[in-house]
Amino acid sequence: MTQSTISAETGPADRPSRLRLAYDDLVAFTTRVFTAHGMSGERARTAATALVYGDLTGVTSHGLTNLTRLYLKLFADGRVKPDARPRVLADRGAAVLQDADQGLGLWVAAEAMTLAADRAADHGVGLVSVKNSTHIGCAGYHAGLAADRQMIGLIASNCGRQRIIRPPGAAVTMLGTNPLSLAAPAGPGHHPFVLDMSTTVVPTGRVRAQARAGLPAPEGWLENDRGEPVTDPAAFDRGEAHLMWLGGRPETGAYKGYGLGLLVEILGALLPGAGHGPEPAALAGDGGPSGRDDDIGFVALAIAPGTLRPIEEFAADARGLFGTLLAAPPVDPDGQVSYPGWHEAERAARHLGTGVPVTPGLYGELTAVGRDLGITPPTPLREES
Amino acid sequence: MTQSTISAETGPADRPSRLRLAYDDLVAFTTRVFTAHGMSGERARTAATALVYGDLTGVTSHGLTNLTRLYLKLFADGRVKPDARPRVLADRGAAVLQDADQGLGLWVAAEAMTLAADRAADHGVGLVSVKNSTHIGCAGYHAGLAADRQMIGLIASNCGRQRIIRPPGAAVTMLGTNPLSLAAPAGPGHHPFVLDMSTTVVPTGRVRAQARAGLPAPEGWLENDRGEPVTDPAAFDRGEAHLMWLGGRPETGAYKGYGLGLLVEILGALLPGAGHGPEPAALAGDGGPSGRDDDIGFVALAIAPGTLRPIEEFAADARGLFGTLLAAPPVDPDGQVSYPGWHEAERAARHLGTGVPVTPGLYGELTAVGRDLGITPPTPLREES
Secondary structure, three states, X not given: OOHHHOOOOOXXXXXXXXXXXXXXXXXXXXXXXXXXOOOOHHHHHXXXXXXXXXXXXXXXXXXXXXXXXXXXXXXXXXXXOOOOOOEEEEEOOOEEEEEOOOOOHHHHHHHHHHHHHHHHHHHOEEEXXXXXXXXXXXXXXXXXXXXXXXXXXXXXXXXXXOEOEOOOOEOOOOEOOOOEEXXXXXXXXXXXXXXXXXXXXXXXXXXXXXXXXXXXXXXXOEEOOOOOEXXXXXXXXXXXXXXXXXXXXXXXXXXXXXXXXXXXXXXXXXXXXXXXXXXXXXXXXXXXXXXXXXXXXXXXXXXXHHHOOOHHHHHHHHHHHHHHHHOOOEOOOOOOOOOOOHHHHXXXXXXXXXXXXXXXXXXXXXXXXHHHHOOOOOOOOEEEO | OOHHHOOOXXXXXXXXXXXXXXXXXXXXXXXXXXXXXXXXXXXXXXXXXXXHHHHHHOOHHHOOXXXXXXXXXXXXXXXXXXXXXXXXEEEOOOEEEEEOOOOOHHHHHXXXXXXXXXXXHHHXXXXXXXXXXXXXXXXXXXXXXXXXXXXXXXXXXXXOOOEOEOOOOEOOOOEOOOOEEXXXXXXXXXXXXXXXXXXXXXXXXXXXXXXXXXXXXXXXXXXXXOOOEEOOOHHHHOOOOEEOEOOOOHHHOHHHHHXXXXXXXXXXXXXXXXXXXXXXHHHHOOOOOEOOOOOEEEEEXXXXXXXXXXXXXXXXXXXXXHHHHHOOOEOOXXXXXXXXXXXXXXXXXXXXXXXXXXXXXXXXXXXXXXXXXXXOOXXXXXXXX
C-alpha cells in the first residue's frame, strides 16, 4: 500500500487526519529497517522501541518522523556505525566513562541507562558518562527505564557541536536545545513521573511545525536582534529571529534557561570530553545556527531509593505525593491537575489499545522506506479523521 | 555603634546608600552569633561562611538579611537544634542517607557536600540524601564546595512542607520555590560556573523587594486567578496574585518550570523521605501559601571528573568551553558575555578588597543582634552612597 491509495481526508492544517497502526507492528517494522542498515537484531529492537516511544506517547517531534529526516541520513552519511563497538574508558564501580564509537544514540542511551541502573543497584547511585554518541531520541524514554526498575533516572544530552541558541547578550550561537529528563516512580497505580524538556523555550521542531501549519509562533518563542518579539515562525529559518531560552526575557529568567542549557552541556559533554557547542569555531559564527550534532555527549544517572530505605516506604511516599497532585482541585471544574509524564502515559495506554496514530504523510514515508528495503509496512487498523 | 549614629543618606528607593564591612569581620561576627546560640565554633564558622557568601557575592536575598528574619527565629522557636546529632541511616559507599536531626541547614548542607565529594573521590560519583534539615541558604555556596575540589556539584533542596506555588491548572498551592544549583570548575583562570536558581520565575523575596521599593513587578512574575498578568507586587501578599513558574505562560513553558520544581521535590525530599509540599493538608488550602519549611530535604551530588579521565584534560576542556563563552562577541559593544557565577565571583573579588556592602538597615539589625548578645559588630570601613 502506498500513500496514494489511502483515502485520507485532510483535517485542519495543524491536525491532519490520521491512520492507526498496531504498536507491535510499528516496532517490528522499525526493527527491520535498522537491521537492514546493519544493526544486530537486539540493538535494532532496542532502538526501534526508543524511537516508536515518541509516537506512542504523542511526542511526535521525536518519533518516527525522525526516521528519514535524521537517523537514516546518519546511516547514509556514515555518521553512525551500525556495528559500533563502545569501549569502557574508565570504571570506578559507581561511575563509568564510555566511548560510544558513533553507535546509534537510540540504542546507546538505553544501554547506558541500563548499566547506570545496574550500578545503582549495587552502589545506591550509578553514573554512565558517554561521548561520541549520536542522537538519542526522546530522553524521557531512556530516563524512564530507571523508573521501570523503581529508580530515579536522569538523562542530560548535549547536541554535539550543533549551535542553535545564543547566550544572553551574545551575537553568536553557542548551544543546542540540550534536553534534560528526569523520571521517577510515582507510586503504585500512578503513571511514572517523566520530565523531558529542551532548555530552550521550545525545540526548533515546534517552530517549524507552526510555520508548516501556517500558524503564528506564540509571543515568547522568538526575538529579533534587538530583543523584540517575533511571531512569524518562518523568520527563524530566514535568520531574522532567534530562539529564546526557557524563561523568556532577562527579567523573567532567561539566565536560568541559559544556565540549564550549560548544566546539560557540563553534565553531558564536558564530563566525558565530548564535542560541545562553545568551541573556537563558534566565534566566527554569523549569529545563526552552526555546527553539526556529531560526537554527542550525555550522562545517564540512576539512583536506587531501595538501597537507602525500604522500597515500600519510598513507594508509599511517592504514591502520597503524586496522588495529592492528581487530587488537587482544578481551576477549571472539568480540568485534571497532573504532572509531567501523566498525559503521555494516558495517551500511550490508549494507543496500545486503539493503535498508534500516524499521519498519512508519515505513513507514506514509512512505506517508501519499506519499499526501498523490501520490508512490508504495517497495515493500518482503521482510519481516523 | 547603633544604627542611629550612622550618617547614611538614603539613595533611590531600590538602592539605598551602603556601608562597607570587612569580609573577615562579618564572618567572625556571624560565627559568634551562632556560637552564642549554642553551636560549636567549627559548625558556627561553617554556617557563617555560608550565610555571608550571599552578601559577598551580591545575592543579598539569601545573605545576612535572613539572620534575623529566618535563622534566629528558628533558634528562638526551637525549630533548629544547635547541638544536632545527624545520623547516617544507610551507607552504600557512593550513596549515603542522613537524618540531619534539625541541624542548621547552612552547616548541614556544607557537611553533606563535603561528604559527597569525599565519596566521589573514591567512587567517581557521591550522593548524600538528607532529611530533617532546616534552610540551607544559598544552594550555590554548597554546590561550589565541589567545584573548589575540581568536581561537579549539584544541590537540590525542597522547602519542607511550605507551599508557595500552584501546579498549572490547580486552585491550591503545592510546592515551594525549590532551589536547584549546579557548580563546576570553568578551567584555570576562570571563575567557576555556579547556577543557583529557584524553579519559580523569581523567589518570593524578589516580589516583596519590589513592593518595599514601590516598584511594579515585571509582567511575567505574577498572575491572578484567571491567569491574567498582575504587576502590583503587593497583590501577592494580599492573596490576589500568584507566583508564576519559570517559563511563564503554558505556551512558553510553565510545565517545564513545574517539572523542574517536581524534579527538586523528588531528588531533594522524596528520595530521603523528608517533608514535602504535596501532602493531604495541601488539598484543604485556600489557594494561597501554606505549610511550614520544617523537615526540609535536599540532595548533595558530587561527580569527580578526575576519576574518569586525566583532570588536566578535563580542566583544559573546561577552559576552552567557558573561555569561548567569555570571548563571544556581545550584541552591545560594551557588553561582556558571561555565564552563571561569573558576575557573582567578580563581585566577591571586589568586595574582598573594598569591603562587603551592607545597607544601613541591615547594619542596624546586626548591631541590635550584637547588643542583645554582647558581641561587638564589625566597624564599617567607609561609607558609600
